[in-house]
Amino acid sequence: MRVPTNFLGQVDPMNALRCGFASLKPISITKTVRLFGLRMKTIEWRFQREEGNSDLIKSYPTYVKFLNDSVMQKVTLPQRINPIALSDLLTREAQEAFDKDLALKSTLKEAEAETTSARPFLKVIKFLRKRYDDQKAESISGKTDLFAHSNLPFSFFADLVMGEEIYGGFLDAMQRKTGLYETVWLRKYADNSRLFGMKFQEMKDSLAPLFDVAQQSSFLQKCLTVLVVASNCDSVESLPSLEFVDVGRVDSEQFKQLSSELRSSLDRCASTVLSMEPNAFSQTPSTDLNRAFSEMLVQ
Amino acid sequence: MAFAEILQEDPEVIGKLKLDIQRRQTPCYISVSATNECTKKLAFSENFFDRVFRTFAQGYFDHCRQQQGKNPNDPISEDDFRIFANLFDNLRKTMSPVLQKPLRELKKKMILSVEQMLRQKVRTDLNSFLQGFVGQALILSAHLRIERVKYFVNQLGFFKTNNILPDPTITAKLMANIRSSTMRNPFHQEDAENISSAWAHKNKSGEKTVFVSIDFRTVIAYAEEVLRLIGLQCADPLYAVHFI
Numbered sequence: 001m002r003v004p005t006n007f008l009g010q011v012d013p014m015n016a017l018r019c020g021f022a023s024l025k026p027i028s029i030t031k032t033v034r035l036f037g038l039r040m041k042t043i044e045w046r047f048q049r050e051e052g053n054s055d056l057i058k059s060y061p062t063y064v065k066f067l068n069d070s071v072m073q074k075v076t077l078p079q080r081i082n083p084i085a086l087s088d089l090l091t092r093e094a095q096e097a098f099d100k101d102l103a104l105k106s107t108l109k110e111a112e113a114e115t116t117s118a119r120p121f122l123k124v125i126k127f128l129r130k131r132y133d134d135q136k137a138e139s140i141s142g143k144t145d146l147f148a149h150s151n152l153p154f155s156f157f158a159d160l161v162m163g164e165e166i167y168g169g170f171l172d173a174m175q176r177k178t179g180l181y182e183t184v185w186l187r188k189y190a191d192n193s194r195l196f197g198m199k200f201q202e203m204k205d206s207l208a209p210l211f212d213v214a215q216q217s218s219f220l221q222k223c224l225t226v227l228v229v230a231s232n233c234d235s236v237e238s239l240p241s242l243e244f245v246d247v248g249r250v251d252s253e254q255f256k257q258l259s260s261e262l263r264s265s266l267d268r269c270a271s272t273v274l275s276m277e278p279n280a281f282s283q284t285p286s287t288d289l290n291r292a293f294s295e296m297l298v299q
Numbered sequence: 300m301a302f303a304e305i306l307q308e309d310p311e312v313i314g315k316l317k318l319d320i321q322r323r324q325t326p327c328y329i330s331v332s333a334t335n336e337c338t339k340k341l342a343f344s345e346n347f348f349d350r351v352f353r354t355f356a357q358g359y360f361d362h363c364r365q366q367q368g369k370n371p372n373d374p375i376s377e378d379d380f381r382i383f384a385n386l387f388d389n390l391r392k393t394m395s396p397v398l399q400k401p402l403r404e405l406k407k408k409m410i411l412s413v414e415q416m417l418r419q420k421v422r423t424d425l426n427s428f429l430q431g432f433v434g435q436a437l438i439l440s441a442h443l444r445i446e447r448v449k450y451f452v453n454q455l456g457f458f459k460t461n462n463i464l465p466d467p468t469i470t471a472k473l474m475a476n477i478r479s480s481t482m483r484n485p486f487h488q489e490d491a492e493n494i495s496s497a498w499a500h501k502n503k504s505g506e507k508t509v510f511v512s513i514d515f516r517t518v519i520a521y522a523e524e525v526l527r528l529i530g531l532q533c534a535d536p537l538y539a540v541h542f543i
Contacts, residue, residue, distance in 0.1 A: 143437065144430035148356055154349035154436070155342070162441035169445075270448040278455055281445050284307060287435035288412065289348075292404035293443070296344045296397075297302040297337075298513070 060098055065091045067219065074219075075227045076254060085236040086226070103127075121178040121203075129171045139164060150245035152228065159259065162266050163221050169273040169280035170214050176277050177207060210276060213269040220262040227254060300513050300536065301329060301337055304456060305446040309513065316511065316536035317457045323540055327511075328461035330496030334451045336489045341443055347398055348436045351405060354390060355429050374422035375413055383410060408432075463503060465495035469529055477524050490518050498531045508532075511539040 068090045072083035098104070107127045111120030143157050181203040189195035231250040233239045247255070273280050284290075304313050320327050361371035363382045387406045394402055409432060416423055450456040473491040494510050501508035510525075510533045512518040522533040532542045 140434045140437065141430065144433040147352070147433050148426055148430060151353070154345050154352070154433075154440075157433075157437050158345055158440040158444065161437040162444050165438075165441045165445060266444075267448050267452065270445045271452045274449055274453045274455065278453075281442065281449065284305070284446075285435075285438050285442055287439050288408040288432070289405065289435050289439055290306065292401045292408070293344060293439055294302075294306050294308050295400040295404050296347060297340050297443075298306060298308050 061091065061095045064094045064098075067222070068094075070219065071223050071226050075223050075230075075258075076251070077227070077230050080235060081230045081233065082236055086230060086239075089236055089239065090226075103131075122175065122182050125171055125175045125178060129168075129175060132168050132171060136164070136168075146245065149243065150247070152245055152247050156224075156228075156259065159224075159262055159266065160221065162270075163217055163262075165281065166217065166266060166269050166273060167214070169270070169277065170210060172280050173210060173273045173277035174207065178203065210272055213265070213272045217262065217265045217269045220258060220265050224255070224258045224262055227251070227258060300511060301333070301450060301456070301458070302340070302443075303513055305443065305450065312513070312536050316539060319540040320457065323543070325540055325543060327458040328500065329451070329458045330461055330463060330465070330493055330500070332465050332489070332492040332496050334460060336493070337447060337451070341440070341447065344401075344443075345440055347401060348433075348440070350394075351390060351402070352429060352433050352436070354386060355425070359386060360425055372424050372426075374424055375416065375428060377417065379425075380410070380413070383413070461496075461500060463496055463500045465492040466499045466502075467495075469495040469498050472528060473525065476528055477521050485517065486521055487517055490514070494518075494525060494529075494531060494533065498529050501531060507543050509534050509539050509542045511536050 065087070068087040071090075072087045077083055077086070104127070107124055111124050140161065143160055146152070147154075147157055181199060185199040186196060186203075189199055228245060228247075228250055229239065229242060230236075232242055232245050270281075300313070303309055316327075319325070360379075360382055363385070364371045364373070364379075367378065369378075383406075387402070391399065391402060412431075413428070416428075450458070451460055454460060470488075470491045473494060474486070474488060477486040477491075490512075493512075497508055497510040500506070508531065510518075510531055512533060513536060515535070518533055519535055525531055525533050534542050
């Protein structure tokens with residue numbers, strides 16, 4: 001077995017979103033055009049990066065590097081594992097995955113080139129939501145595969161799957177919020193740069209708490225998986241060929257501490273999503289095990 | 300009852316209670332002790348699945364296959380039903396009485412699933428077969444954890460959380476008297492604490508209070524004794540509001 005790629009070094013869409021849009025600000029470009037002999041004023045919108053963020057595709061690796069370095073600071077790894085080398089490896093893998101992800105890159109490029117509305121947010125979110133649905137089964141299967149090749153507790157995997165479910169709800173909440181701004185407010189003030197800018201900022205501010213809690217969960221999830229996987233390797237180089245993850249090789253105090261932090265963070269994240277989108281997660285999955293769960297929980 | 304709502308068990312019964320409290324504008328609360336019990340039960344259910352799936356994954360299956368002179372990675376066949384039977388039998392013997400029903404349910408689903416696969420001539424090895432079930436358990440577990448947040452933190456259900464704590468003297472009184480008065484189904488500490496919380500709420504707020512439960516075997520069965528001992532009515536959700 002190889003450690004599933006969606007555990008480490010993957011393109012983290014949440015990071016791409018945060019890195020891509022948190023620093024965007026709209027600028028209006030007013031042009032005068034001549035149509036049928038009449039002089040008409042048109043307004044185009046462009047999104048410009050705030051200082052220090054040149055463009056999304058260039059800034060993504062820096063952002064991922066920063067996150068991986070933060071993970072290495074938080075997690076105490078066994079001495080045989082060099083945290084700098086591990087951070088470099090994870091960043092390289094994430095960058096390679098991002099480079100190969102042409103669909104994501106083209107969606108982001110299209111969004112950045114958008115000139116007439118605030119639609120880029122919505123487009124990217126819809127793209128990520130569709131991708132989430134398309135890849136969910138594969139992602140669960142990656143986790144069950146690791147379950148079979150480890151003796152990690154079921155609750156560890158339940159944490160990861162919970163994070164994934166919440167990410168779906170996070171995208172729903174984002175879609176609802178940005179959709180509302182896009183179709184109502186930003187369209188209404190399209191010809192008023194001051195009010196448009198204000199509403200745009202308001203939209204970003206309203207999404208900020210969601211980003212904050214989601215990113216915290218994503219970060220802790222990464223810390224925990226790095227701890228588990230790295231503790232089972234003899235060196236950074238041997239990480240890609242890891243065959244079995246033994247919980248006995250993981251520092252139990254750290255594992256317990258990070259698991260508990262992750263669980264609290266996931267609860268906060270779910271709560272924030274629900275406060276923005278109360279109908280998120282409304283469908284109870286229908287599985288072969290509903291009855292077994294009921295027998296245990298209801299009786 | 301919180302899990303009955305989440306898992307849509309007995310929707311007609313819970314539906315009637317919801318309608319009743321809406322019509323009468325009666326507040327419905329869940330105590331700290333009950334929310335803690337729900338959290339514990341969730342962890343308990345995860346441990347249960349962990350134990351069952353690990354038992355399958357830990358090589359006993361492979362060992363039996365090898366004894367039969369077969370390759371452990373061969374697809375599941377008719378001959379494997381006896382290995383499943385042995386595995387489930389061993390699990391049954393080592394699990395507590397409260398886990399017997401969930402174990403039977405899980406066994407039923409797994410065996411019927413094998414049967415269906417064989418009938419449809421689908422070739423699957425044990426590992427892939429097991430992973431399908433692990434995946435379902437993970438999805439449901441994750442959903443239940445989120446629902447816990449939805450109902451207990453965001454208060455998006457028909458009941459609201461109430462911070463009142465159980466009164467230890469009432470809990471002790473219930474445990475001492477109810478347990479000693481009967482040899483029927485055991486009366487649990489958790490139930491005593493939940494009832495005691497309702498009693499504390501009644502005492503503090505002065506509101507007429509009814510303790511609602513769908514646990515007929517270990518709570519409603521003792522309604523008379525609880526009423527006699529502490530003056531609190533325990534009732535089935537079907538007619539709970541009619542005691543107010």
